[in-house]
Amino acid sequence: MTDFTGGDDPIVRELLPGYLSRRREELATLEAALEDRDFAKLRIIGHNLRGSGGAYGLEKVSEFGTSLETAAQAEDDDAIRATIHQMRAFLKEIAI
Numbered sequence: 001m002t003d004f005t006g007g008d009d010p011i012v013r014e015l016l017p018g019y020l021s022r023r024r025e026e027l028a029t030l031e032a033a034l035e036d037r038d039f040a041k042l043r044i045i046g047h048n049l050r051g052s053g054g055a056y057g058l059e060k061v062s063e064f065g066t067s068l069e070t071a072a073q074a075e076d077d078d079a080i081r082a083t084i085h086q087m088r089a090f091l092k093e094i095a096i
Contacts, residue, residue, distance in 0.1 A: 012056055016096055019056050023049075024091050030068070030084050034077065042072035042080060060090055 026045065033041040049065025064087045071079035
């Protein structure tokens with residue numbers, strides 16, 4: 001299990017559980033968008049993850065966002081599926 005405290009910022013530490021919960025819920029949205037081949041939605045979500053992950057000190061989430069955005073632009077189903085899988089594993093393992 002990966003422990004993460006949110007760093008020294010008390011506001012981030014307070015907001016982090018909600019952020020991670022929303023990311024877990026978002027996995028279903030990502031899977032539905034992939035099933036529908038809605039690459040525009042996948043690209044937007046990836047872009048947002050890329051930006052928001054760093055704000056919470058979660059560079060790994062930013063990396064998932066970059067991967068999703070790039071794969072969606074290329075319409076690469078396999079890369080998107082792999083990123084969703086990796087993101088699910090990460091979110092399952094992280095503890096605060």
